[in-house]
Amino acid sequence: MRRLIGMTPEPSLYDSLGGMPALRRLSDAFYERVLADELLAPVFANFSPRHVEHVAVWLAEVFSGPAEFTTSLGGHQSLLHSHLGLGIRDEHRQRWLELMSAAVDDTFPDSPDLHAPLMSYFDWGTAIAQQVSQDPVGTDLGDPGPTPRWGREGLQT
Ligand code: HEM
Structure with missing residues (x-):
């Protein structure tokens, strides 16, 4: 459910973060760390x-x-398929979250x-990716x- 401030709906996380340029910066900051990480780099051996x-x-x-992502990159099913066969272990997921937390900060x-x-969101999503x-x-x-859509209150229906 959307929380209202006065009559104005709270902006989406996308808008609050600063849109695509900000998400590109986050993704860049995260993968810079991943590719320098001795535990995760081998998991991303086919990284492009x-x-x-x-x-x-x-x-x-x-x-x-x-x-x-839905209109041009295959949507939810394609995202899940990208993780098939990776054999992600608990320690991989934990490191992924640590590096993402640092990238977010x-x-x-x-x-x-x-x-x-x-x-x-990342805690929830990494559990699905691991599974x-x-x-x-x-x-x-x-x-x-x-x-899935994620807001300040978590998963939205
Ligand atoms: C919320 C959690 C996650 C999200 C949103 C996410 C997102 C994505 C996306 C969008 C792709 C497709 C990239 C493409 O089409 O080029 C992908 C692929 C991949 N993901 Fe994830 N991922 C998550 C969790 C994880 C975790 C926990 C791991 C391993 C520790 C992982 C490892 C990989 C690998 C190895 C690929 C294939 C990379 C490649 O060959 O370029 N992901 N992920």
Whole structure:
């Protein structure tokens, strides 16, 4: 449910963060750390620079910006398929979250109030990525439904 300030709906996380340029900065800051990390770098052995942009586009949609990941990049099902076969372990997920938390702090130093809603999304999303990653490449995941939307109060229906 949307909380109202007076008569004005609270802006989306996408708008509060600063839109695509800000999400690109976050994605950049995060992957710079990932590729320098001895635990995670091998998991991202097939990393391509497009990955940085695709993650920014995905996050934009999740945080109620443009739905471009759905219209141009294969949507929710494609996102899940990208994680098949990766065999993500607890320690990978934990490190992923640590590096993202540092990237969020660096990218949004003036918005400490946004740290908790962002990290609660990443906590939720990494658990799904880890679960899916145990299935082999090519697994039929069925229809996962639309791209999830995340706001200050968590998962939105
Ligand atoms: C909220 C959590 C996550 C989000 C939003 C996310 C987002 C994405 C996206 C959008 C892609 C597709 C990139 C493309 O099309 O080029 C992707 C691929 C991938 N993700 Fe994630 N991911 C999450 C969690 C994780 C975790 C926990 C790991 C491992 C520790 C991981 C490892 C990977 C790898 C290895 C790929 C393929 C990279 C490549 O070959 O370029 N992801 N992820």
